Amino acid sequence: MSHSYQPQENKRSDDKSIRARMLISCPDKAGIVAAVSQFLYEQGANIVQSDQYTMDPEGGMFFMRIEFDLQELEVRLPSLQEDFNRIADRFSMRWSIFRAARRKRIAIFVSKEDHCLLELLWQWQAGDLDAEISMVISNHDDMRSLVESFGIPYHHIPVTADTKAEAEQKQKELTAGKIDLIVLARYMQIVSPKFIEQYHNRIINIHHSFLPAFVGGKPYQQAYNRGVKLIGATAHYVTEELDGGPIIEQDVQRVSHSDNVNELKRMGRHIERIVLARAVKWHVEDRLLVYQNKTVAFV
Amino acid sequence: MSHSYQPQENKRSDDKSIRARMLISCPDKAGIVAAVSQFLYEQGANIVQSDQYTMDPEGGMFFMRIEFDLQELEVRLPSLQEDFNRIADRFSMRWSIFRAARRKRIAIFVSKEDHCLLELLWQWQAGDLDAEISMVISNHDDMRSLVESFGIPYHHIPVTADTKAEAEQKQKELTAGKIDLIVLARYMQIVSPKFIEQYHNRIINIHHSFLPAFVGGKPYQQAYNRGVKLIGATAHYVTEELDGGPIIEQDVQRVSHSDNVNELKRMGRHIERIVLARAVKWHVEDRLLVYQNKTVAFV
Amino acid sequence: MSHSYQPQENKRSDDKSIRARMLISCPDKAGIVAAVSQFLYEQGANIVQSDQYTMDPEGGMFFMRIEFDLQELEVRLPSLQEDFNRIADRFSMRWSIFRAARRKRIAIFVSKEDHCLLELLWQWQAGDLDAEISMVISNHDDMRSLVESFGIPYHHIPVTADTKAEAEQKQKELTAGKIDLIVLARYMQIVSPKFIEQYHNRIINIHHSFLPAFVGGKPYQQAYNRGVKLIGATAHYVTEELDGGPIIEQDVQRVSHSDNVNELKRMGRHIERIVLARAVKWHVEDRLLVYQNKTVAFV
Amino acid sequence: MSHSYQPQENKRSDDKSIRARMLISCPDKAGIVAAVSQFLYEQGANIVQSDQYTMDPEGGMFFMRIEFDLQELEVRLPSLQEDFNRIADRFSMRWSIFRAARRKRIAIFVSKEDHCLLELLWQWQAGDLDAEISMVISNHDDMRSLVESFGIPYHHIPVTADTKAEAEQKQKELTAGKIDLIVLARYMQIVSPKFIEQYHNRIINIHHSFLPAFVGGKPYQQAYNRGVKLIGATAHYVTEELDGGPIIEQDVQRVSHSDNVNELKRMGRHIERIVLARAVKWHVEDRLLVYQNKTVAFV
Incomplete structure (x- = not known):
């Protein structure tokens, strides 16, 4: 219910x-x-x-x-x-x-972290995100009851090394012709070049660092090791280059020597959800143009 | 369910x-x-x-x-x-x-706006707010299913001019001896001096302006009329003086001439929930001392 | 020299x-x-x-x-x-x-605090403030050698209760027809309604608080007494209403319980100079329109 | 004079x-x-x-x-x-x-950009930087009159590929036993490992990017090419690894697609001087401890 x-x-x-x-x-x-x-x-x-x-x-x-x-x-x-x-x-x-009346249809991809998904759902139900959230696709089943409580279909598509191609095929079937934008809301699987090509400049990812610092895995650990005084998050369009696509939005949060990696993750979650929500909002309001590897953002 | x-x-x-x-x-x-x-x-x-x-x-x-x-x-x-x-x-x-193991027990008071409540619930379920949310009390029934879906008791206590005293009596009965902190998460009713006295420095309110600017009602309308370039929110302990208690936390957000009152409200909701959540977190972690009309915040 | x-x-x-x-x-x-x-x-x-x-x-x-x-x-x-x-x-x-080639001619009015003046002089010499600084007028002689070292004429016009009218007459003579914008860079004298009328929407003042909080004198003392967690500064066009004119720009700085009034002043100086410099830059680049009591700032 | x-x-x-x-x-x-x-x-x-x-x-x-x-x-x-x-x-x-009464003696090294030097001089004369600025050393003669107008000795030590060792020898002679802290205020010459060793954790540099992004030369050009939405600056202790020493302070500024490289430089100057001034202030107030490659900053 x-x-x-x-x-x-x-x-x-x-x-x-x-x-x-x-x-x-x-x-x-x-x-x-x-x-x-x-x-x-x-x-x-x-x-x-x-x-x-x-x-x-x-x-x-x-x-x-x-x-x-x-x-x-x-x-x-x-x-x-x-x-x-x-x-x-x-x-x-x-x-x-x-x-404007033809709202963009979004598929949100998630894994186990729910904060970015929750922010999008809240902003949507508050009327701040003027789009349809048509479905949520996850490689885990954890968030089914949450998502369904918003009246949104939830598709559990497990991904393993062996089933990767098959899983992506299912994703394509679910989204083809029905979806205008894919949002990777802390989706922890690599998306194939073919899939990216099909949604050229229509897949938004949130990376949990101030890019181009800390590309790749465990950015908060990397940030902790380097001793930075600010942590950040970056929303970008997905291209074949890992964490290398056109940047849509970034923001940062002050941290101190006393914040350990878990604290950085906790504080970072807040920045991630804000930055991703802004990027998605701008996309669905047709405020973004991509030129070469940059965005022009009329916001 | x-x-x-x-x-x-x-x-x-x-x-x-x-x-x-x-x-x-x-x-x-x-x-x-x-x-x-x-x-x-x-x-x-x-x-x-x-x-x-x-x-x-x-x-x-x-x-x-x-x-x-x-x-x-x-x-x-x-x-x-x-x-x-x-x-x-x-x-x-x-x-x-x-x-530290004896978590503070919170009663959240709400009316019709859900954003501050949701932020607290989300931080709580993420393990970031180290407290018990023991109950939600509202003068409306709107958020019952949301709150109950988190497994938290929801008490609908309507308030009218005639039933005000009676309503407060019910609130007292529900909270007396069972609650360590009351959070007014956009609760749009005035709390009586007697009630405040009983929870001295244990009621936190969120006011949707950068106090002491725009005390009282419709602060976003006031902010729009004055043409400010930043809007803000203030979390404070409740005292008898309206919006005059010790300030715990404040933050602001840049706005422009092109943001109308509804835009200010929308942007402000984000600041409100962040500021209130910080204040509540600091209180339950015993980081706040009140001296005269100010807080000492060891954060 | x-x-x-x-x-x-x-x-x-x-x-x-x-x-x-x-x-x-x-x-x-x-x-x-x-x-x-x-x-x-x-x-x-x-x-x-x-x-x-x-x-x-x-x-x-x-x-x-x-x-x-x-x-x-x-x-x-x-x-x-x-x-x-x-x-x-x-x-x-x-x-x-x-x-654009016809640079606006500025007269800067100062008293004893030099930080706002210095910021404008630096930005000007760095080529960031695209204007002529035609003269500095002060009710004190303290900054003469500083100002003259930049090759800018310095006029010392003392102001006392008795000589106020006479002083303003001198100011008018110096500026009439030669000045496009007057900047009150912490000028601690009240400017008369007649003078304001002559430079309608062409006098910019910096007030050392986040207006409309803390109108009038000693805003840092007021901020300290209220226990705010952010201090601010406001640049606005001068009208007859004290600190009530159209706001051009505002910014804030986080403070804590441990900052006394002198610390607030020290930290505030930094905000003041930044906020004033932005406002002056926007004015001389013709980015500001005034409508009723607000500014439209195309920045 | x-x-x-x-x-x-x-x-x-x-x-x-x-x-x-x-x-x-x-x-x-x-x-x-x-x-x-x-x-x-x-x-x-x-x-x-x-x-x-x-x-x-x-x-x-x-x-x-x-x-x-x-x-x-x-x-x-x-x-x-x-x-x-x-x-x-x-x-x-x-x-x-x-x-506290024994103020630290600083030598500031500069090249052609004056904004960081000016900020330090201004904060010093305002009484906000509680230190002695004992000398300024530059590989150019451009800022002599400015520096001498503050009553501070100015040493012009040109550096070429051929005279590098000799120049550093002169710098050592000037500073040995007389200087507690060296500040590289946009000094565009590489300092030798030997010199660094002599001033272990006592040389502060300002790098004009949000490290570890954009290490090395032309960071604003790099930032422009990557299309970032925030630019930053980083003050750090100098170690043998280029731009790799313990980070003391960082801050950022929002930019947009419409800011070209010159605009980024202009906006960045402001962040650079603020970040460097904070780091120097914290050092001279004995607020910094270095452990491995990080700073503990009690601020």
Whole structure:
């Protein structure tokens, strides 16, 4: 039986059904902002928020995020997208438009540590994480009753050296076409390059150190051994390079000589869950663009 | 049915059954540290941690917290306390000794906001909050299934203008002699002076502003109206003066002009739960002394 | 003799001579961004940075800051401004354009505390504060040799109860038409309403507390008495209401029970200088708009 | 001519002439605190502050710092130290006693970046850095007038590949027996192992990254390339391993995708000077113990 939490309505009064978000990246050139904003104006859209960043005024890359409102958005979006192609072509844009009302579907992968999962579940039920948590997949069965009490399906897929390929096949079947984002919330198994490729820039991992310090296993032990005065956590998109993907968010916490490894782990859990939750929130709100090995975060 | 979380063992390897904590305050005078540490040495105790603070070297107040280990602590504590009286008298000390193994019993009071309660429950089940959460008392019934899923008794005591006295009487009956600490985790009812007196320096409240700014109701609205660039939260012992008791802990979060009142509330919830959880942790670990309207926090 | 510091070149490679910054505020309405960006495009300008904020999507205020590059800016600016009037009229805009190459001229007012002055001088000589420090005015003569060693004129204008009006008259004569911004860098004299009116939203003060807590005199003593766990500083525009003007920036620093008032002052000096320096930097880079009693800070 | 800054009196009212600080490290054992505090009491000393840390309650290392007041300290210290040997022997202590009135003598080494030097000079003249700045040594002549304006001797010792040994010989001659602490305030030359050995745990360096991330040259460029969301600085004792010595203090600053390398440098300067100044302050106040490759910092 569930303790019957349902995600509350997002508290902003805005009518989300008419809200869209547009992400653009292209080589910088005069007239981009004018062309895009003129286009949206002619379509009858009202720009609510606009952010941009030019990597280098002379010949660099240009990145833009626009939130706009458009009446009858769902009906009119296909033709708007069709029409936008002429502008996109003119400026060699990579671009996407997302309807705010179409919430991203998340699969959370966990192992035995529950703190990152719990934070995401809480923020979701509080209405702060505007997404669907469609399923939780774990190589252990420990958190089934917790997850199911939120009304979320729980899939236990054990992973051993022998069953690794088979397990990943099951993960693919569960997620294919049903999931927009995979969150590794302290999932302690390596994900294969093939799986990563399928979810390019759509898998977020939390690493329990201030990257690039302490790559790999036992980062708190490494931090303790080095005698650092701050510990950190890093949320990043997963690429083939271990702990090497584009960094989305990082934060740190002061520690002292008197904190042993267990204390560091305890204090670190807090940073991990905050940092991961921020990264997931930004992703589902279409605030992140990836360029080469970095993120542009309009937050 | 519960999702069967039980608090995990505290992860420090220390044997808590022999650990005691001593809190002392007295007028400053030469020889206090020597007398106390010599006493403990003669008793066969081993000092594990010691903190002290002198308000003013010349004639001010002296505060001390000592953690020590003593074999067969439970059996030997009464005579140790008896013997300590001669030192206490010599220096006019106010003092207490607490066994670490005797976990403090907490009653959490809540209304409709669940974030502070959830943080405490989560830290408790993770083994980070070394206390018993003996009961949750609420003027609403909303969180019953959540709380009961942790195996904790939930008491719904409605409060109206007419039933206020009666409600407080029920609260007293539930807690009297069974509770060491009351935590107001966004409990939106005023607690009477009589009740406060009974739990002198044993009621912790979370106020959702950086006190003394924005005393009273709707602090986020007040903060928004004033245009502050940081919002905060304050955990304090409850006294008769509204939001005026000794401050235990405070923290803040950066905000910007673009955050409306609902955003401030959302961001503030995070600070509130962190600040309250720290304050409760410090209290149950006997790290707080109150002197006049301030706390000495050995953290 | 001076120790001959000259402000270094600003290290960004951008050609500042063609850079302009535009600040706009008006009632929100569809088409503003399109109109402005189309206008700039037709003028041959290239938008380098653009920030906007809508107080409320339905009928609120709209604020915008645009940085753009335009060849032969100085020559072409008058006609661009002339032409822009038709757009400004259409949307009932309040607006200004600033050339980045035209550095704002600052008069710093000080009394006996030098830390805020020193921070501004250092940041200026390091090329981080892109402004002219045209003069320092003080009611004491203490910092003359320091200030003159930076090649900056120093004016000693004593202030007593009797000479207050006369002193302010001298200040006006020194600054009138020569100064764009007045910075009260721990200037311990009250500035008259008339003087404030003359420099409306162009006087920045640093208050040594986290406003609105601890308005008025001796804020560190007030903070100590209240037993706060964080101290702060606030930079704000000066209005007639004491410590009540629009807040530009705030920051805090953790303190403990063991910090006495002198320690708070010492630690606070560090926060004060950082907070004031940020506020001044944002002002001279045209990043601040004032609306009612708040600032919109595009930083 | 100097602008005649003299260090102000330390503002605490304490009589420093009778204040001593004791640092102790030894294997943990019951009775240490009792023995030391009883000893000091019998000598007539009054303990003002005491901090301790036990690495592991069962058989680990014990570290202690005690501040005490003793009348006629300077005269009585030799016999007190003589007497203390019997306690030190009993517990196999490494220990030192420092008179607070005997300020540590610092030589600051700089190259072309002045921000760390300036912060130290400013804190020194404000009375916040309780030490003598005995000399500044640089491989360039750029900061002579600045340093001499504070009344501090400036030694220009150029360093080239050919003259390295000779330069270090000059540095040794200038500092030998006259200097207690060497501060590398962005000194861009490698110091030889021999020189390091001579000043074992008495050379503090500031590295402009959050170590162990970005060891070696151009850390801000490295940070930019990796796309980190926080930049940091680290003060550490210098050992033979490049950027590998015991960490004293670290801090970080939030950055974004829009900050280029020059912006990171500019923002980083602020963190560097704060972190270095804290580390130097803690060293001269005898708050640091080094054990293996870590510091115990009683702050």
